[in-house]
Amino acid sequence: MSARQIHGIVRATSPLNTFLRLLLFAILGLFALYYLMPLFVMIATALKPLEEIRTGTLISLPQEPTLEPALRAWDSACVGVRCEGLKPYVWNSMAMVIPAVIISTFLGAINGYALTKWRFRGSDLIFGLMLFGAFIPFQVVLLPMARTLGILGMAGTVPGLVLVHTIYGLAFTTLFFRNFFVGVSDGIVQAAKIDGAGFFGIFFRLMLPMAPPAIVVTVIWQFTQIWNDFLFGVAFTVGDSNPVTVALNNLVASSTGVKEYNVDMAAAIIAAVPTLIVYVFAGKYFIRGLAAGAVKG
Amino acid sequence: MGKVRLDNVWKRFGSNEVIKGIDMEIEDGEFVVLVGPSGCGKSTLLNLVSGLETLSDGDVHIGERKVNDIAPKDRDIAMVFQSYALYPTKTVEENITFGMVTRRVPKEERQKALKEVTDLLHIEMLLDRKPGQLSGGQRQRVAMGRALVRDPEVFLFDEPLSNLDAKLRVEMRTEIKKLHQRLGKTIIYVTHDQVEAMSLATRIAVMDAGTIRQIAPPEEIYERPVDLFVASFIGSPAMALVKGKVVQSDGLKLDVTDEEGTVLFPIPRELTATAKSFLGRELILGLRPESIVKEGEQRGGRQTFAFERRIDVVEPTGPDTLIIFTLGGVEAIARVHPEDKAPVDSMYRFEVDMERAKLFDPETGKRLSASS
Missing domain, CATH: 3.40.50.300 (P-loop containing nucleotide triphosphate hydrolases)
Known part of the structure; x- marks a missing residue:
């Protein structure tokens, strides 16, 4: 018996048990390696000078790490004929994702609140139809949506993309908020009605302050979806209004002469960083929100 | 206002x-x-x-x-x-x-x-x-x-x-x-x-x-x-509702018969006029636990009546003890003084105050009152 027993840890009790346990960890380790390898290659390559890529192997560590490729990817690599790096496209994506997330989350919150706390004839049907919207493959709507944007005069613009993402995000944001508000006691709304508060008074003064967990989940979801979207970006924008995902594709495709893998990798990392940041920051509030709800009882 | x-x-x-x-x-x-x-x-x-x-x-x-x-x-x-x-x-x-x-x-x-x-x-x-x-x-x-x-x-x-x-x-x-x-x-x-x-x-x-x-x-x-x-x-424990048949035997009586034998409850005096029309038919007798006590313990009851039944369960509650027994096929509860309790399965002499007993028409569910 070992001198120190840690409470709650199940120890192997027989040789077979030990063997199975080693096998378990070997398989888990293999999967972890499989998952982390591409990330490692990506980061390592992004930090290597071009010379090292040509001579070294894919998985070797960078001998002379450099930020040169990252800087090139940010503001001087060529995307098509425009050689300003990803920078302008990152701003495009920001200009698209921030309003789209805010508007779709806000509307989803109102929808979820109305569908649970102000039920009306057919509200379940409407929710069912909205849920159906979450399962529509987006390829189906490309052509009608392009026509609609054309009629609205928003074709090929960032605001047009904001509109598209807001509309197609509503199914999910409504779902998230409905599921949250359905767990909120109807008595609170009834008490507030007797206290004289109206639809929006109850929403802004009582419901939204209770909803941070739902808000954080929705924001993470919407931000990731919209930021990573390629299909709508490539279909509904042209050249200068491309979001960063489309620009990344163009950057990788439009290298002339020697292929700069390090710049490509760095550009991919740049395109992925904002969603990671959202996870790191909002994820913390997400956990906190859950814990606060748990002790309320 | x-x-x-x-x-x-x-x-x-x-x-x-x-x-x-x-x-x-x-x-x-x-x-x-x-x-x-x-x-x-x-x-x-x-x-x-x-x-x-x-x-x-x-x-x-x-x-x-x-x-x-x-x-x-x-x-x-x-x-x-x-x-x-x-x-x-x-x-x-x-x-x-x-x-x-x-x-x-x-x-x-x-x-x-x-x-x-x-x-x-x-x-x-x-x-x-x-x-x-x-x-x-x-x-x-x-x-x-x-x-x-x-x-x-x-x-x-x-x-x-x-x-x-x-x-x-x-x-x-x-x-x-x-x-x-x-x-x-x-x-x-x-x-x-x-x-x-x-x-x-x-x-x-x-x-x-x-x-x-x-x-x-x-x-x-x-x-x-x-x-x-x-x-x-209304009432806790609930009122016992016992089915019986109205018979004429030395006055108007309610005949409750089960395997323990027959009990002839006298009809409450003020209800005799109303109950007369039910002669030969069934009525439901309602007895609240506090109106059933040990024989001789009825305080101020003006129309007491005693009968004997076997004790099924004894439940002490503190101030009173509940004795549960079977009467006419249903469970009835008596509320007795704690010192009046008796062992389970023994025979026990209960006494009811018939003035406080209620009678119900089994068909309409309505309670019989003196005037109707």
């Missing part, structure tokens, strides 16, 4: 009739308890008065006003919910003053009203806390504070005590009664707990399947229930 009047009130959800034409008149300052099994429509009826549900048919008057189309906030009512329904993100103070802030009551007035209520309920020290930091009893107080601060003509309580533990429930019950005596405001109170109903009400309305079976002061509901439903619902 805190008068409430319901005229032929109906509530339907689709084809489901929840309230079926209720008429009720509540005087200013009354404490009316709506009681009944779950699903009988008592909470719905309360919500019709509050305006949280809309009427399908009929009229609701509060004071002199018809309020059918008046919003809950303008009905001069306040409500306490079963779930308390406190606003979780607001402090106790903000919870209590929420309605006044909504109605743009000036700050000084708000503070004055808040102070009055917190003094009354002893919750000064809780004002800065959130509902999540309060115990069940404290939440209950805050919920009442939120209602009291409105100073309405009518208070509506929707099972306010059912989430509390037994001891706290009894304490808060007394407190609610004190509050009513002190404020003298009309209260309509919903509960499924008949003990709560008996102890609080000036009048009880016993509801069943969307109708009111009987509305009367607690003593009358208890002593003179109109039918079998009210008789079996």
Whole structure:
């Protein structure tokens, strides 16, 4: 018996048990390696000078790490004929994702609140139809949506993309908020009605302050979806209004002469960083929100 | 004025009739308890008065006003919910003053009203806390504070005590009664707990399947229930309802026969005239536990009658001991002094006060009265 027993840890009790346990960890380790390898290659390559890529192997560590490729990817690599790096496209994506997330989350919150706390004839049907919207493959709507944007005069613009993402995000944001508000006691709304508060008074003064967990989940979801979207970006924008995902594709495709893998990798990392940041920051509030709800009882 | 009047009130959800034409008149300052099994429509009826549900048919008057189309906030009512329904993100103070802030009551007035209520309920020290930091009893107080601060003509309580533990429930019950005596405001109170109903009400309305079976002061509901439903619902432990046949044998008797033998209960004197028409037919005898005691212990009973049965179960409750036995195929309970208890399975001489026994017509369920 070992001198120190840690409470709650199940120890192997027989040789077979030990063997199975080693096998378990070997398989888990293999999967972890499989998952982390591409990330490692990506980061390592992004930090290597071009010379090292040509001579070294894919998985070797960078001998002379450099930020040169990252800087090139940010503001001087060529995307098509425009050689300003990803920078302008990152701003495009920001200009698209921030309003789209805010508007779709806000509307989803109102929808979820109305569908649970102000039920009306057919509200379940409407929710069912909205849920159906979450399962529509987006390829189906490309052509009608392009026509609609054309009629609205928003074709090929960032605001047009904001509109598209807001509309197609509503199914999910409504779902998230409905599921949250359905767990909120109807008595609170009834008490507030007797206290004289109206639809929006109850929403802004009582419901939204209770909803941070739902808000954080929705924001993470919407931000990731919209930021990573390629299909709508490539279909509904042209050249200068491309979001960063489309620009990344163009950057990788439009290298002339020697292929700069390090710049490509760095550009991919740049395109992925904002969603990671959202996870790191909002994820913390997400956990906190859950814990606060748990002790309320 | 805190008068409430319901005229032929109906509530339907689709084809489901929840309230079926209720008429009720509540005087200013009354404490009316709506009681009944779950699903009988008592909470719905309360919500019709509050305006949280809309009427399908009929009229609701509060004071002199018809309020059918008046919003809950303008009905001069306040409500306490079963779930308390406190606003979780607001402090106790903000919870209590929420309605006044909504109605743009000036700050000084708000503070004055808040102070009055917190003094009354002893919750000064809780004002800065959130509902999540309060115990069940404290939440209950805050919920009442939120209602009291409105100073309405009518208070509506929707099972306010059912989430509390037994001891706290009894304490808060007394407190609610004190509050009513002190404020003298009309209260309509919903509960499924008949003990709560008996102890609080000036009048009880016993509801069943969307109708009111009987509305009367607690003593009358208890002593003179109109039918079998009210008789079996009110009273704990419940009244024993024993089937018997009316026979003529040295006076009018009720013949209850089971495997232990036959018992001939004398018909209560004042009911003999009415019972005569049932000669040869069945009647249901209703006996409350406290009207069955050990032989010779009946205090002041004017028409006592003794019989013998085997003891099934003995349940001491403290002040009294309950002896459970079988009579005419149903379970009956006697409430005896603790020192009068006897071993299980032994034969026991019980005595009933027939003056307090009730008789019911098994076909209509109605209680027989001297006049009918």
